[in-house]
Amino acid sequence: MKLTSVRKWISPAGSIQGKIFVAFSLVTLIGISAVTSIVYLYMRETVKNNAITSVMESIRQADESLNIRLEEVSRLNTVVATNKTVLDTLESKTEEPSYEWFQEQKRIEEFLSALIAYKPYISRAAVIGLNGKVFFVGAPWLDKTVLHTPMMEDLLQNGSGHAYFHQTGFNNSIVTGRELRYNRQLIGLVMFDLNDEFIKRIYDVKPTSDSMLYVVDRKNEFIYEPQSSVLKKEQVTQLNQELSGTHGAVEKVIDQKSYLVVTRESDSTGWSTVAFVPMKSLLTETARIRNVLATVAIIVFMIIVIGTLQVSSRITRNIRRLRSMMMHVMEGNMTLPAVEIRSKDEIGQLYQVFKSMVDELKRLLEGIVATEKEKREAELAVLQAQIRPHFLYNTLNTVKYLAKLNGVPNIVEVSESLIELMRGVLGNTNEFLTLQEELQYVRSYVTIEKYKYVKPILVNIEVEHEGLLQVSVLKLMLQPLVENAIVHGLSSAEHEGVMRVRIYKEHNELRIEVRDNGKGMSQEQIDALFEVNKVQAYTRFSGMGVRNVHERIVRLFGEPYGVFVYSEPDSYTMVLIRFPLLPGTDAIHQEG
Incomplete structure (x- = not known):
């Protein structure tokens, strides 16, 4: 790369290209340095933790292996201590040498030999009496x-x-060893010797070639120590006393060398195992990894710097082109220059957005007249939508007056009921209304239905007291239940249908019972009233049914309010509405 080319790429510090280059270089340098440091520290800590885990696990396994052998020996001690032959022999009055003494010695030695057979870690087993009798096998x-x-x-x-x-x-x-007692009197001792080679094999643990492991008893005597040790015994015992009773690892500097010291105390013997692992040997691999990371970081940084020069130059060129196009449009010329930005990066996307914006602006300017026309048509449609309900009411009123003129009272009654019902559904947009208004919708609906089925439908409405008529209820809360009773109860009944609507107050609740003597419903039909996929089979009026009323009440007021259905086939159906007693007139409090 020529020096003149580099100078051409690097713009003055105030330019966008210079700012991008400096910013990218600083961010890259900081990022690479941070990542490299974090990775190195993490790997160093990981190596250290793995070493601690490995040493602790090795020490634990060694302790467990020794404890297993000591437990076996403890059981052997117990076997000897409870053996009647051994105790009787120690208490006998035979003296050495005699035939009886030789017999006793033979029995005890055969017994001890059998105990330590196939146990190579036991070098000697002995029974020692305080009276001077000594029996043993091994060396x-x-x-x-x-x-x-x-x-x-x-x-x-x-x-x-x-x-x-x-x-x-x-x-x-x-x-x-363990005491031997006869009639609660101390008579001797049984003991087993564990050979030194067995201990060396157990504790021959070396995570690194120059690591050292020591086993120290409670008297600070060495149970095990490595053959080649650079530490003095006084240093080991002093450090063991400092870390007494602890399990874990610490870093210590001994003779100007850093060691990872891992300690563990056996719960069975009370012996402490102390391992010294030189940090230099432990972190040799991490030093090599650190050098590799540094080399990779430098190479990556140089590649990113070169790439930043290329990218900043290309981005700057496209930005200048885009700025020229914007100035061209700002002067009022909606035709873009023939030179296009074809890059796929953010600048290219910004150019495409700008180009689309110019095209959209041209389209919007050309479509203002059409938009105003559509707006006037929309306003006309809204006006027509407002006129339609009034036109429907006027038409029904015309039908009613014509029926009066022609002396047809049935049509007059049906028209008046339909007008009242349509006003409640279409004209009243409130979600709540008084119970008296809701009952009026029910009466209008029943009036229409009795002409539909051409037979009388008796509806008895009982109100506990007049004050309840002014209580606020949900709009069209009662009508769907009356509809359900007529359509599915009374219309198919063979006898005269009677419906009873009872309104009363109980437990500070408004309760409405709709009861009919129709054919009743099965439990499956009752369940279907509250199911989404089946409710359409049991409702007709405006898409609202029992389930709709129940969900509206529960959604607004929660449990235990809602609609509850009780029925027996060929007998009756009773629908109960439990509704909160919302504030009404003073008559409620006076009469309630």
């Missing part, structure tokens, strides 16, 4: 001089359950 040799050793004193002092003793020196092993 090393054991005689009555053991009674006066510190090991014996420690085991007798702590061996009421189980006791552990680390024996050092030529015979490096772990001794576990």
Whole structure:
């Protein structure tokens, strides 16, 4: 790339291209640096946590493996401590040497040999009596001089359950023992030795080649320590005392070297396992990853810088073209220049939007007359929609007057009822009205229906007191129930149909019962009244039915209000409306 080309690409700082280049470069640099740092720190912490988890799991498995063996030994101790032959032998008066003593020794040694058979981790099993009798199998040799050793004193002092003793020196092993009692009297001790090689195999855990692991008992004596150790015993024991009783990991600097120290204390033995993992060895892989991340970040940054130069130059060129077109349109010329912006980026999309906007502006200017014409036609249609109900009322009134002139009272009555009903449905836009008005719609509807079926329909309306007539109810709340009773109850009944509408107040509720002596309904038919897909089969008037009334009431006032249907086939049907007693006239409070 030539220097002159670079200078041509890089515009002055005040230009859009310069601002885009600087902004993109800074954002990219900050973003790459942040991402690289976060990834490195996350990977470093992940490696560290994985090492902690691995070491903790290895220590836990080692402790569990040792605990399993110690539990087996504890069971063997219990077997010996409860064996009658062993106890009787220790209490017997036989002396060495004698035939009886040799017999006793043979029985005890055979018993102990059977116990430790196929248990290679046990190097010796022994039964020691306080009277000087000593029986054992395995190595090393054991005689009555053991009674006066510190090991014996420690085991007798702590061996009421189980006791552990680390024996050092030529015979490096772990001794576990338990007291032997006869008639609640201390008579001796049983003990098993776990060989040192078994302990080394269990705790030979190394997450890295230079890591070190120590096992320290409660007396700060080393149960296990690595063959090559760069740490002094005093440093290990001091750190073990500082971290006593804890489970976890900490970073410590020892002799100017950073270590990850992982500790765990065994619940069974009380021994502490301390692992030292050098942080330098642990994070060797993360250092290599850090260098790779830095190299990749630099390469990506250079690629983005070069791409930013190219993109900023192209974006700037198209912006200049778009600005020239806008100035051209601003002068009143609606014809765009022949040069088009064909890019698919945001500037290209902005050009397409601007081009569409110019075309739309031309179309709008040309369509103003048509829009005004459509507006006048819409206003005329609204006026006609307002005129139609009035025209319908006037037509029905004309029919009524003609019926009066011709002496046809039935048509007069039906016309008046229809006019009243249509005014309630089309003319009254309020959602609520008084109960008296609702009853008037019901009477008008019944008047029309009795001529439809050409037989009398007896409707008895009973109101508990006059004040309830002024209570506010939902519009067309009662009429669909009366319709349902007439259409599906009384119209198909063989006997004379009677409908009773009872209105009363109970528990501060307005209750309306619509009861007929028609053919009744089955439970399936009752359920169908409240189902969306079946309700059309049981309703006729204006698409409103029992389900519609129920949902309107529940939606406005919630449970327990609504419509409830009770019926017996070939007997009766009773529909109950439970409605809140909304505020009305003073007569409600006086008479209620």
